[in-house]
Amino acid sequence: MKNLIVILILISSISAQYKKEFKDLIETTYLRTFDEKIVLKYLNSESEDSIKAALLTIANSNQTKFIENIINVDNDYLVEKSFALGKLDADSLSEKFLLENLNNVESDFNSQRIFFEALGNVISEEDLINLLNEKSDYYGLPFAVVNSVNQKSKIDKEIINSYLLNNLESTNEDLIFSSLYALYRIFPPNGSEEFFVNLLSKKIDDREIEIKTYTLGCLRRLKRFPIDKELFTNLLADKDWKIRTELARSAVFFRNFDNIFEPFLNLIVDENPNVSRQAAISLREIKPEFINESKIINLLKLDLPLNTFGELIISYSKLFPGKSEELIEEYKSKLARKFIFEIIDNINDAETRFDLLKKELAGSNSFDRIYLSQSLLKLEDQFRRDDEFAKIIISLLRESNAPVISIVADGISESFVSQNSSLLQELIIDHLFTKINDANFVESIQALYRLSKKVSPQFENQVSEIISTSKVSSIKQITSGNSIRENDLMFSKIFENSFKYSEAVILTNKGEFRFEFLNEIAPISVGNFCYLAEKKYFNGNKFHRVVPNFVIQTGDSTSTGWGGPGYDIISEFSWLPFETGYVGMASAGKDTEGSQWFVMHNYYPHLNNNYTVFGRLVKGQKTVDIIDENDVVFEVRLIEK
Known part of the structure; x- marks a missing residue:
């Protein structure tokens, strides 16, 4: 608890302070006009x-005209200034200012992280390598490395790797963590x-969970796990479910896996559904010769969580594809349809797969067809010239089903497009004219x-012109790049709720959790959440996406991951970290947020500055940790200030 208090104090010292009386600043930020006089x-x-x-508003503006104004602000705001500079396009003035202030940034972890994340966005390859060669002990520097490498392809990886690996031998746990990340x-x-x-x-005091999980993650990237059964056994007995989850992901690369196969199965019956499900998924990475088939059959007789059961059958069919049809026949009544489609994918014979998918299509609903369309597209190489296959794909694309449109439009090959060009042009134009102003179809129109x-x-130009006429800013900016929200009527409804409530209590079938609103950081996201909660929008929503040791996500009334409220809001990027318990807005790109939100299981810095943080858990992390896919939000209760 002491460490948590220290973190909260440090974060509060670098928080932006939007207030209700700053309505004109919040509105120009929301409308994306960034009125220079107001800012x-x-x-x-x-x-x-x-x-x-103002610095937070500028950071979201993409307007480099503010760079000199930022630099001229007093250096008491160095961290906030660095964040704003890092979010604007790379500029020599920004790089020069940040390099000159390397030794002026506070030594606490979050100040270092924010400063160096920004530096990584603007620094040249030469200057970064010079910093690394100096063997600088700034424990925020690895964050600069990540952001710089993501933008520059020619950077010297040998120097970077040497610097980062050497840091792992440090006694500074913050430096170890940032280097591992x-x-x-x-x-x-x-x-x-x-x-x-x-x-x-190694004995770790303050960052044990983060360091162990990222260490196991690095071993997984290498597809290596030490031949050390005692180490495996100790990790298997770890009291923290996040470490056991990462063990389930990485231990499959244990050479001579048959030596740990039976104890590995304990992860499948783990009390935490996230560990259990991940272990069932990971099984499919193992070579069949290391698998005792009878042990898996015995597991299927147990009362496993439904998602674990489904993933275990998929893994079984992946390991033994000849059993796939038999598994479908035996367990179809217990399996969600999405699992059935994945089992069909594991069948070797393409004709058999196509026949089974056609049968499933006949009795499918719109939700089923999300998964069915993905399975069909995997058969395109074999059936590209088959008229029946083409008719099915075209019929799926013709539907007013946002996820199916997106999946099929992105999934068909240029060869298929060439063979069906006229029909596809007709379909695209029809969809555009009927969905051009529907924010729920942003990803479909993309x-x-x-x-x-x-x-x-020529057709691309025609489509681009139609998209530019949309009244939905996130659709319009697909081709125009213009994010200005003209005459947006939602602002007043959202702003009315931006500073009205202090917390939300989320009641689920697994228990409840509570988070505080960070309206001083993200007033639009908070106001939008409260506006929807007042309308009971979230009641009955499922947690449609749960990634073990990453996030739980909900807020989609369709439970597909593609739904929303019918409008979009802006992104509110900030310097707050996506640490355990933070609450963020899901999106399909900048300024495409709507109603979907997520809670963090663990710390994933790659989300920093790229998604909106609008809340922080104050109670119920244990509930968050046991939520599984398809668990339900019963009710959202808002607590007034």
Whole structure:
């Protein structure tokens, strides 16, 4: 608890301070007009809250004209200034300013992280390599490495790897963690297994869960696991489910896996459904000769969580594809349809797969066809010239089913497009005219636009012109790049709720959890969440996406992961971290947020600055940790200030 208090104090010291009386600043941010007169009024004020809020607005503007204004702000706001500079396009002025202030940034972890994440976005390859060669002990520097490598393809990986691996021998746990994270993101070099094995046996005080999970993650990237049964046994008995989850992912690369096969199965019957499900998924990575088939059959007789059961059958069919039809026949009544389609995918004979999918199509609903369309597209190479196959694909694309449109439009090959060009053009135009102003179809229209490029440059131009007429800003900006929200009527409804409530209590079938709103950081996201909660929008929503040791996600009334409220809101990127218990908005790209939101299982810095943080858990992490896919939100209760 002491560490948590310290973290909260540090974060609060670098928080922006939007307030209800800053309505004009919040509105110009929401409308994406970034009125210079309004922004500079706040930036040049004497108020700390005003300056921080203005810097956050500028960070979301993409407008480099503000760079000199940022630099001229007092260096008491160095961390906030660095964040804003890092979010704007790379600029020599920004790089020069940040390099000159390397030794002025506070030494706490979050200040270091924010500063160096920004530096990584603007630094040149030469200057980064110079910093690494100096063997700088800034424990935020690995964050700069990640952001820089993601943007620059020619950077010297040998120097980077040497720097990061050497950091793993440090006694500074913050430096170890940031270096592990960097290695995980850019992929650890071959032959570095020993560094990670040593870490697993090292005593860790404050960052044990994060360091162990990222260490196991790096071993998984290397497809290596130490031949050390005692180490495996100790990790298997670890009290933290997140470590057991990462063990389930990485231990499948244990050479001579048959030596640990039976104890590995304990993960499938783990009390935490996330560990259990992940272990069932990971089984399919193992070579069949290491598998005792009778042991898997015995597991199927147990009362496993439904998702674990489904994933276990998929793994069984993947390992023994000849059993797939038999498994479908025996367990069909217990399996969700999405699992059946994945089992069909494991059948070797393409004709048999196609016949089974056609049968499933006959009795399918719109939700089933999301998964069915993915399975059908895997058969395109074998049936590209088959008229029946083409008719089915075209019929799926013709549906007013947002996820199916997206999947099929992105999944069909240029060869298929060439053979069906006229019909596809007709379908694309029909969809555009009926869905051009529906925010629930943003991703579908993005996919249709990409499909138009496969048809011809002339048709792409025609589609681009139609998209530019949309009244939905996130659709309009697909081709125009213009994010200005003209005459948006939602602002007043959202803003009315931005500062009204302090917390939300989420009641689920697994228990309840509570999070506080960060309206001083993300007033639009908070206001939108509360507006929807007041309308009971979230009641009955499923957790449609649960990635073990990553996130739980809900907020989609269709439970497909593609639904929304029928409008979009803006992204509110900030310097807050996506640590355990933080609450964020899901999106399909900048300014496409709607109603879907997620809670973090663990710390994943790659989300920082790229998604909106709008809440922080204050109670119920244990409930969050046992939520499984398809668990249900019964009710969202808002707590007034």
